[in-house]
Amino acid sequence: MPILRSSPPSPFGRKAKIAAAVLGLSDRITVELTDTTDPNDSIRQQNPLGKIPALVLDDGKVLFDSSVIVDYLDHLAGGGKILPEGEARYDVLRLQALADGIMDAALLQVYEVRFRPEDRRHPEWLAYQADKVARGLTSLEADPPATATPDRTPNVGQIAVACMLGYLDLRFDGAWRADHPELVGWLKAFEAAVPAYEATRPPI
Template sequence: MSVSAHQSLGWPDAADAPLELRSTKTSPYGRKARIAALVLGLADGIAERPADTRDPGDDLRQQNPLGKMPCLIVEGQALYDSRVILEYLDAVAGGGRLFPRDGLARFRCLTRACLADGITDAALLVAYEGRFRRADQMSDIWLTHQRGKIERGLSALAADLPDPRVTDAAAIALACALGYLDWRQPVQDWRGRYPTIAAWLAAFAAAEPAFDMTKAPT
């Protein structure tokens, strides 16, 4: 893409003003943004700065009033959440790579991505129940409710998996959701219960190097 085209989209010269991604290496949503940047060839122009959502002194809360990550700073302006960031990066790269440009295919991709993000949301809420509450405060009703979302989402996706050879927004969102399920294990043995999805993830990881490149450090 030409310099003028970058400027028309608000994309600064990386040498003078690199973009800043506020996230952590363990955030599944931050991982979506990092995969997208690698896939689109934009990673070298993005500086990563850790964020702490629990720290009231972290300026993430000024950048995103919700105090959530990831947050992409573009010429002093904050873009959030991960879906918006992926749309922006796709536009900067010329468009049509992470999202179909138009038609029903675009909205099917968006819907699949939202479903995958919903699985991640529910998994995070299960993890937070253990992280922010004492054992005597935890709600089995709440945990069952969130796990039901995960399981229904996986069942729906098992019947309508994206092409693992195509790295679009839906595939990125699903891969990051599954990676988070592997790490936090909010449901038991998702791989054994949904073998077609486990096989999909293996195929996606084999086709897309950015997935393994963005694994959280152990």
């Protein structure tokens, strides 16, 4: 059985877990807790970058990062489920790239504070990353993804946006919500339509 190396707070790991759930694959994957800061954790051998998520296949091959993993999961489920075929595929991939980029910028802000002592932090670097997040959210607020519905499998772009907003709730106290009412309503609809979102909610 494939093993998904991840940790509950990871928005990228959450994306893979939600993808597996909506594709009906959760019972075919084992989720294994991972500590990327521990030099003795085997993640550094499984993924030379030492990053999560990583999917260890039955033959020992390891897939990373999350965009590769969700593509593989879609293939495993028969294809065309969360990644559409044809030209529509690129709209979904673009949405995923935007959400993933916002998550990357948010993570970099968290890491700057977590791993640098206060006197060595770079306010300009933090502002640079925060501006990426702000621009991304403004773009999504002006043109939100299609609303998720219970009768239709969400695409990977929608899943990525939901995980990104969830991460901003977790690490930035939901400050994004005040200026983005369209996205607040969008996420509420996603939560109602996709039970896996609540099931994968990280502990506070």
